[in-house]
Structures are given as structure tokens and as C-alpha cells.
Amino acid sequence: xxxxxxxxxNFLRYRKIAYGVSLAILLAGFVSLAVxxxxxxxxxxxxxxxxxxxEKDVPVGEVRSVLRDAGxxxxxxxxxxxxxxxxxxxxxxxxxxxxxxxxxxxNARMKDAPHEIVRIDxxxxxxxxxxxxxxxxxxxxxxxxxxxxxxxxxxxxxxAAGVVAIFHDVLIVLGLFSLLGGVFDVMxxxxxxxxxxxxxxxxxxxxxxxxxxxxxIRERIRNQKPSxxxxxxxxxxxxxxxxxxxxxxxxxxxxxxxxxxxxPAIRGFAFAVFAGILIGTYSxxxxxxxxxxxxxxxxxxxxxxxxSSKS
Amino acid sequence: xxxxxxKRFNLLLIAVVTLVALWSLWPTWRDYSFSRQLSSLxxxxxxxxxxxxxxxxxxxARQKSLKLGLxxxxxxxxxxxxxxxxxxxEKAWNRDARFDSLMAAVAQEARTSDADVVxxxxxxxxxxxxxxxxxxxxxxxxxxxxxxxxxxxAGDALVRAREIIRNRIDQYGVAEPMxxxxxxxxxxxxxxxxxxxxxxxxxxxxTAKLEFRLLREPDALIxxxxxxxSAMAAGTIAAASTGKQSISPLYDLVSVSPGGSAVIDARNxxxxxxxxxxxxxxxxxxxxxxxxISARPETGNDALSYHDLYLVKKTPELTGGxxxxxxxxxxxxxxxxxVLMSMNSEGTSKWARITGANIGKRVAIVLDGAVxxxxxxxxxxxxxxxxINGIQSLEEAKDLEIVLKAGALPAPVRIIEERTxxxxxxxxxxxxxxxxxxxxxxxxxIFMIIYYRTAGLAADTALVLNVLIVLSVLAGFNxxxxxxGIAGIVLTMGMAVDANVLIYERIREEIADGRTVTAAVTxxxxxxxxxxxxxxxTTLAAAFLLxxxxxxxxxxxxxxxxxxxxxxxxxxxxxxxxxxxFLLSRNKMTAKSFG
Numbered sequence: 001x002x003x004x005x006x007x008x009x010n011f012l013r014y015r016k017i018a019y020g021v022s023l024a025i026l027l028a029g030f031v032s033l034a035v036x037x038x039x040x041x042x043x044x045x046x047x048x049x050x051x052x053x054x055e056k057d058v059p060v061g062e063v064r065s066v067l068r069d070a071g072x073x074x075x076x077x078x079x080x081x082x083x084x085x086x087x088x089x090x091x092x093x094x095x096x097x098x099x100x101x102x103x104x105x106x107n108a109r110m111k112d113a114p115h116e117i118v119r120i121d122x123x124x125x126x127x128x129x130x131x132x133x134x135x136x137x138x139x140x141x142x143x144x145x146x147x148x149x150x151x152x153x154x155x156x157x158x159x160a161a162g163v164v165a166i167f168h169d170v171l172i173v174l175g176l177f178s179l180l181g182g183v184f185d186v187m188x189x190x191x192x193x194x195x196x197x198x199x200x201x202x203x204x205x206x207x208x209x210x211x212x213x214x215x216x217i218r219e220r221i222r223n224q225k226p227s228x229x230x231x232x233x234x235x236x237x238x239x240x241x242x243x244x245x246x247x248x249x250x251x252x253x254x255x256x257x258x259x260x261x262x263x264p265a266i267r268g269f270a271f272a273v274f275a276g277i278l279i280g281t282y283s284x285x286x287x288x289x290x291x292x293x294x295x296x297x298x299x300x301x302x303x304x305x306x307x308s309s310k311s
Numbered sequence: 312x313x314x315x316x317x318k319r320f321n322l323l324l325i326a327v328v329t330l331v332a333l334w335s336l337w338p339t340w341r342d343y344s345f346s347r348q349l350s351s352l353x354x355x356x357x358x359x360x361x362x363x364x365x366x367x368x369x370x371x372a373r374q375k376s377l378k379l380g381l382x383x384x385x386x387x388x389x390x391x392x393x394x395x396x397x398x399x400x401e402k403a404w405n406r407d408a409r410f411d412s413l414m415a416a417v418a419q420e421a422r423t424s425d426a427d428v429v430x431x432x433x434x435x436x437x438x439x440x441x442x443x444x445x446x447x448x449x450x451x452x453x454x455x456x457x458x459x460x461x462x463x464x465a466g467d468a469l470v471r472a473r474e475i476i477r478n479r480i481d482q483y484g485v486a487e488p489m490x491x492x493x494x495x496x497x498x499x500x501x502x503x504x505x506x507x508x509x510x511x512x513x514x515x516x517x518t519a520k521l522e523f524r525l526l527r528e529p530d531a532l533i534x535x536x537x538x539x540x541s542a543m544a545a546g547t548i549a550a551a552s553t554g555k556q557s558i559s560p561l562y563d564l565v566s567v568s569p570g571g572s573a574v575i576d577a578r579n580x581x582x583x584x585x586x587x588x589x590x591x592x593x594x595x596x597x598x599x600x601x602x603x604i605s606a607r608p609e610t611g612n613d614a615l616s617y618h619d620l621y622l623v624k625k626t627p628e629l630t631g632g633x634x635x636x637x638x639x640x641x642x643x644x645x646x647x648x649x650v651l652m653s654m655n656s657e658g659t660s661k662w663a664r665i666t667g668a669n670i671g672k673r674v675a676i677v678l679d680g681a682v683x684x685x686x687x688x689x690x691x692x693x694x695x696x697x698x699i700n701g702i703q704s705l706e707e708a709k710d711l712e713i714v715l716k717a718g719a720l721p722a723p724v725r726i727i728e729e730r731t732x733x734x735x736x737x738x739x740x741x742x743x744x745x746x747x748x749x750x751x752x753x754x755x756x757i758f759m760i761i762y763y764r765t766a767g768l769a770a771d772t773a774l775v776l777n778v779l780i781v782l783s784v785l786a787g788f789n790x791x792x793x794x795x796g797i798a799g800i801v802l803t804m805g806m807a808v809d810a811n812v813l814i815y816e817r818i819r820e821e822i823a824d825g826r827t828v829t830a831a832v833t834x835x836x837x838x839x840x841x842x843x844x845x846x847x848x849t850t851l852a853a854a855f856l857l858x859x860x861x862x863x864x865x866x867x868x869x870x871x872x873x874x875x876x877x878x879x880x881x882x883x884x885x886x887x888x889x890x891x892x893f894l895l896s897r898n899k900m901t902a903k904s905f906g
Contacts (some may be wrong), residue, residue, distance in 0.1 A: 120731040206851070250808050
């Protein structure tokens with residue numbers, strides 16, 4: 001079976017539009033980050049979360065008022081599990097007291113709907129600040145490592161454009177999280193450790209598609225005149241289009257399965273990776289390669305290449 | 312690459328890897344079939360007999376099988392922190408108000424950041440131009456010497472705290488707990504399958520500092536209460552108030568009986584203890600004295616609960632370090648639980664001297680600042696025995712026994728992070744994880760067969776081996792499988808076939824260029840290798856950094872992603888290639904084989 005057989009799309013012709021679209025989306029994300037900010041989970045802001053599951057459906061308003069009357073501060077939302085609610089409140093190292101407060105209030109006022117506390121997460125402020133720093137350090141280290149590696153494997157212009165593409169992918173997903181944070185009850189899209197894992201996965205994966213395109217360009221651009229570059233770039237992208245799409249496709253399949261089946265704890269992560277891979281596929285064709293092309297065009301020197309893939 | 316010798320080596324390698332993976336997962340399979348077997352037996356007697364006759368095998372299988380993470384099995388993940396500020400304050404000499412306020416500021420800072428407490432302390436002292444040696448160790452020590460000493464102190468305290476907590480957990484009886492230290496003040500505790508988390512938290516939390524303290528005379532207590540009352544009425548203490556103006560604000564909270572004992576209503580307990588923490592109130596107490604509240608409320612004649620209020624000497628007569636044995640039992644009437652304690656020889660002789668010198672007086676038994684009982688000394692106790700009563704349930708007595716046996720912590724520890732998953736949610740997670748694995752696997756396998764036919768089948772075979780390798784490495788290294796770990800495996804399935812996609816697309820191109828299948832296969836593998844390597848290295852790097860910086864649950868994801876990515880270099884390239892070589896040698900491959 002073949003899906004993208006012998007296409008001849010003039011990708012470079014659309015690059016200005018693509019740059020514009022990318023910048024617009026990035027800008028929207030930045031504005032949202034500045035205005036609305038991110039919906040931080042307790043990993044990064046500290047606090048306690050309690051998941052309460054009832055044996056039958058109960059209205060969220062009722063639970064809310066019972067807990068409020070009992071003096072439990074915090075917000076109560078539907079949780080992505082059946083008949084379950086998520087209570088977010090301030091950090092307390094004394095989880096016992098919190099549990100007692102919740103349990104006695106619900107037992108007293110909602111006797112006909114037995115409940116069970118199925119999960120408790122409590123993160124103190126010092127741990128939260130520690131996690132925040134770890135996340136920042138991991139992101140920076142990952143980007144440096146990838147930059148270094150791609151820099152060794154490809155010449156500078158390729159490597160730099162590849163890393164720009166990674167930033168592009170991760171920042172767009174970050175913007176999406178800010179824009180859509182708290183919009184959906186099924187997935188609140190909170191920033192927590194799992195989202196950092198998603199970002200690192202996106203960063204690692206983003207380069208995959210890019211490298212596939214780069215490899216082909218590098219193979220064909222050898223000893224060619226700069227006037228031929230545009231043709232070579234376009235042909236290379238068309239030749240590799242099928243594998244770019246299929247490699248992303250198989251991974252998207254599995255991430256989609258995670259989104260559907262793996263439950264609410266993984267949902268935000270799966271959403272981030274799914275979006276990241278989609279954007280990464282687009283950026284490898286419309287951002288990374290065109291940037292190299294423009295750079296070559298402006299610098300007017302023929303490429304000197306390293307890392308021959310001729311064997 | 313395709314010389315005879317090389318081919319043999321590759322085949323051997325594949326065989327060895329597969330066998331090792333299967334061997335490593337064998338106990339997991341055994342463990343699973345044993346539990347199936349046990350659940351199929353109907354009567355309890357049958358299953359008991361079966362367990363007894365296969366005990367060694369069952370134990371062995373369980374030990375070596377693939378463990379499920381806390382989130383799947385249900386359990387607690389706790390991070391506790393040794394209160395270094397308290398530890399250093401205890402070590403300081405000639406403490407004064409200035410020192411206390413400095414330490415309070417340091418404590419505040421330490422609570423919200425992850426900075427080193429010794430550094431915070433030094434910075435705070437520097438800002439006030441005080442040398443550390445004014446309060447710590449020896450006046451001749453330089454600041455950096457004292458810093459080093461404090462750091463050692465903190466390190467020792469952490470190790471001791473870990474051992475004591477391990478003791479408590481072992482005494483309580485948790486299967487396979489994990490207790491490790493991190494940095495210089497954190498203890499990480501993993502407790503799989505704990506059913507009574509409330510009790511566990513209480514057990515871990517207490518410092519278990521046991522003290523025997525003499526009570527002050529009743530009239531001293533009454534005089535002290537009067538002093539506090541008049542200060543409150545005069546408004547010099549702005550602490551607790553019942554919300555109404557009154558001429559005797561303290562006596563709205565505390566009632567004194569003619570016998571010279573004071574009680575407080577259980578509902579006002581927090582108010583009163585806040586009041587007693589107030590520095591202005593503490594200044595009104597007689598020298599070397601402290602006001603303490605009883606640990607447990609008692610029911611009065613009017614059916615309300617009351618706590619006793621005690622005025623005790625600040626300096627303990629004896630501390631819990633001398634306790635060698637503790638035993639929870641029922642008291643003489645057989646209804647009240649109590650804990651019997653015996654002491655070492657040093658404690659025994661001291662105890663005999665203390666009790667002999669204080670006949671007719673009361674000695675308070677204080678645990679972590681709360682008074683359990685304050686019995687009157689009837690006679691000299693020569694054998695080093697003592698009893699704690701005032702306990703509400705046998706369970707509580709048992710927990711006291713555990714903490715007393717394990718010994719006192721060098722400094723208070725606090726829970727600063729907790730992640731607890733109940734068993735029912737764990738079961739949900741297992742189902743969800745299993746479903747994602749099945750669906751993810753099926754989706755990828757079917758897609759590959761549709762798109763690449765025979766070659767797709769080869770990639771699918773490699774994928775099975777890949778998943779086997781990930782699970783077997785986890786089992787072999789005694790790592791556990793968590794829900795994020797399962798997510799990592801599912802994600803890896805999608806990524807592992809990517810290598811095959813790159814190779815097959817290249818092979819299709821070569822065939823389209825008119826090469827023979829054999830030549831195309833060789834070319835395809837050689838030409839696609841560089842981009843495969845690049846993508847694997849970048850994913851590995853990202854996963855490795857995630858593992859290095861990640862904490863708790865996320866590390867499970869990083870681990871499976873790393874193993875899966877590394878394994879995929881082998882399965883997607885070596886294994887599929889060997890399959891093709893075999894098929895080619897039998898002339899079973901045509902241009903059609905790549906879809």
C-alpha cells in the first residue's frame with residue numbers, strides 16, 4: 001500500500017505563509033501565557049488533591065456545598081473517572097485531618113451515596129520549588145544536548161534550524177496549554193511533571209522527522225550549484241514526505257490510544273505529545289527545511305557538508 | 312555485513328536475547344499462574360494445602376516476578392523531611408530571643424525552598440553580623456568549621472532517622488517497603504499495599520520523644536494560671552480569646568477544681584495550646600517549667616470531653632533513651648489498654664532513685680509533648696518498670712509499642728509530599744494500562760501489515776521482542792511497572808516501528824530504481840541507518856535527562872522509554888534484517904513483499 005506516492009508539491013513556495021501561520025500561533029500562545037498564564041498542577045505550585053469516588057451519580061453542587069459547610073476550602077471539579085470528583089486545596093502535611101474532615105462530612109450529609117477516597121496527592125512548597133527547578137534544568141539540558149548532537153551530525157545551519165523547529169514545537173504546545181487550560185472538564189490540561197515529560201518527548205521526537213528530511217537534502221545537495229537548491233529542497237521533501245507522515249502516523253496512533261484508554265492521569269500527557277508530534281511533522285517540512293534554505297540563499301555560499309551518508 | 316560469520320553471530324545474539332528475556336519473565340508467568348491456581352481452588356483448606364506444598368516455588372516466583380508500581384498496586388509514596396532547624400536549635404547553647412527569631416526566619420525560608428539549611432543559617436547570621444560560634448560548638452571555631460560540623464550532624468541525623476523509620480515500618484509489617492534518603496534532609500518512603508494509611512501516617516510522623524517529668528505543686532499551677540489570667544485581662548496578651556469581653560478571660564477556657572487540677576473543654580484545646588505557645592505566656596511561667604495538655608480527652612460528669620492541663624518541670628528526670636522493651640497489653644481490670652516498658656541498667660538505677668526521692672508526688676509521662684498520664688509515685692520502683700496508660704484503643708497501644716521500641720527520632724520529621732493511591736483506583740489503572748497496551752499494539756501491528764505486508768509482519772515480530780525485552784529488563788533489575796511506565800511502553804511501540812518505516816521506504820525506492828530485492832534490502836538498511844541513529848539518540852537523550860531530573864512517577868516513564876528505544880535499535884534493525892536474510896535465502900521475497 002502507498003499513500004503519498006510521487007508527489008511534487010512546491011513546499012518552498014508556501015514557506016512565507018507557513019512562517020506567518022507559525023508566528024501567528026506562537027504569538028497567540030505568548031499573549032495567552034502573558035494574560036491567562038498556565039494552569040499549574042500541584043507538582044509546581046504545591047497543594048493537596050483528593051479524588052473522591054461515589055458509588056452512584058451525585059450532583060457536583062451537592063458535594064460542593066456539603067464540603068464547604070464542613071469548612072473544607074478549595075475547589076471541587078468533576079474528575080475524568082466515573083462518578084468521581086477532584087478536590088484541590090492547600091497543602092497539608094496532615095492528610096489524616098483532611099480525610100477525616102471530608103469523610104465525616106460526606107457520611108453525615110450524604111448517607112445514601114457511599115463514597116471512597118481513592119487518591120491523595122499532597123505536595124509541599126519546598127518539593128514544588130524543587131520540582132519546578134528540576135523541570136527547568138531538564139528542559140535546558142535536553143535542548144543543549146540535542147543542539148550539541150545535531151551540531152556534530154550536521155553542519156551549523158541545519159542544526160540551528162532544527163533546534164529552532166524544536167522550540168517552535170514545544171512553545172506552540174505550551175501556548176495551547178495556556179489557551180485551553182481549564183476549558184475541558186475531561187482534561188484540565190494542568191502543567192505538572194507529566195507535561196514536562198511530554199515536552200522532553202516532543203523535543204526528542206521533533207528532531208526525528210527533521211533529520212529524515214535533512215538526510216535526503218544533504219545526500220542530494222553535494223556538489224550542486226546554489227541555483228539548483230530550490231529544486232533539490234523541494235524534491236527531497238517530496239521524496240521523504242511519505243516516511244515523514246508514516247513515522248509520525250504510527251506514533252500518533254499509539255498516543256491516541258493512550259489518550260482514549262489510559263485514564264485521566266495520562267490524558268494531559270497524551271494530548272501534549274499528540275499535538276507536539278502533529279506540529280513537529282508540520283515544522284520539519286514547513287519550518288526547519290525552509291529556514292535552512294533561506295539561510296543558504298542569504299549567505300550565498302555553497303554548503304560544505306559533513307557526515308556523508310554515502311556508504 | 313552479510314558474511315557467513317557475521318550472520319551466525321547475529322542469529323546467536325537474537326537467540327540469546329530472546330531466551331534471556333523469556334527466562335527473566337518466567338517467574339512472572341509462574342507467579343501469575345500460581346495466583347490463578349489458588350483462586351480456582353474452592354475451599355480454604357485446599358488452597359492452604361496447595362500453598363504449603365508449593366511454598367518455596369511460590370515465594371521464589373513472587374520475589375523474582377515483575378513488580379507493579381505503587382499506583383497500580385495501591386500504596387503510599389511519602390517524602391519526609393528532617394527538621395534541621397529544630398535539630399540545630401537543640402544543638403545550640405546559650406539560646407536567647409535573638410537566636411530564636413533568627414531560627415524562626417530560617418525555618419520559614421527552609422519550608423518554601425529547597426535550599427540547604429546550613430547555607431540559609433549562615434546567610435541569616437552573616438546578615439546580622441553574628442558569628443556562628445556564638446551559639447554553636449566552640450567559641451574558637453571558625454564559621455566554616457562549624458558549617459562542616461553542622462552538616463555532619465545533619466547527615467548523621469538523616470541516617471538515624473531513616474533507620475528508626477525503617478524499624479517502625481518493619482515492626483508494623485509492610486511487605487517490601489523501600490526507604491531511601493535523598494539529599495541531606497529528605498527520606499523517601501514507598502509502601503506498597505498499605506490498607507490503613509491513617510495509622511501509617513501517625514506511626515511515621517511522631518518523634519517518639521518519651522520523657523518522665525515531675526509535676527509542679529498544685530498551688531504553683533493555680534498561681535501561674537492567675538498570673539496569665541490577669542495579664543490577659545489587662546490586654547498584655549493578645550492571644551486566644553473566646554470572642555467576648557470578660558474580666559477573667561483565661562477562666563472562660565480553663566476550669567480549676569478545688570483539688571488544684573485544671574481542665575479545659577476539648578473544643579477549646581487548639582485555642583489553649585496556641586495560647587501556651589505564646590512567648591508572653593511562657594514568660595509568666597515559673598523558672599524551668601512548662602505547661603502541657605493531656606494527650607487524650609476524658610469524659611467528665613456532664614458528658615463533655617475534657618483535657619487536663621499540667622504544669623511540669625521543663626527538665627525531664629529521665630528520657631526514653633533508656634527504654635529497652637515495650638509491650639502493649641490490657642491493664643489489671645482487663646479493659647484499659649496500656650504499654651509496659653522496661654529499662655536498661657542505667658535507666659533502672661536512675662528510675663529507682665527518682666521514684667524513691669519523690670514518693671507521693673506525681674510524675675508525668677510525656678510523649679512528643681503530650682501528657683499520657685501523671686500517676687502518683689506510690690513507692691520506690693527498683694526493677695525499671697513503668698507503664699503508660701491513658702490510651703484509648705489497643706491499636707494505639709500497639710503503635711506506641713512500635714515507636715517506643717524503634718527509638719526516638721533525632722529531630723522532628725514532617726511529611727512534605729505524599730502520593731497515595733487506593734487499591735480500587737489501582738485496579739482501574741491496571742485495566743486502563745492493559746487496555747492501552749493491547750489497543751496500541753494491535754493498532755500498530757495491523758497498520759504495519761496493511762501497509763507493508765510481509766515486511767510489516769517482520770517489523771511486528773521485532774515489536775513483540777521489543778516489548779518482551781522492556782518487561783524482562785524491568786523484571787530482571789527489580790524495577791516496577793507503573794502507569795507512566797506503561798505509557799512509555801505504548802509510546803515506544805509507535806516509535807520502534809518508525810525505524811522499520813524508514814528502512815522499508817528506502818527499500819521501496821531502491822526497488823523502484825530497478826535494483827534487485829537483495830540489493831535493495833542491503834541498500835535500504837545501510838542508507839536509512841544514519842537517520843535512525845539520529846532519532847534514537849535524541850529520544851534516548853531526552854529520556855535520560857528526564858530520568859536524571861525526574862522525580863517519582865515520571866521516572867517510570869523515562870525508564871521504559873529508554874529501554875524501549877535502546878531495544879528498538881536492536882529489534883528493528885538486526886532482527887528484521889535476519890528475517891529478510893532468511894526469507895531471501897529461500898527465495899521467498901519479491902518486490903511485492905514490501906507492499
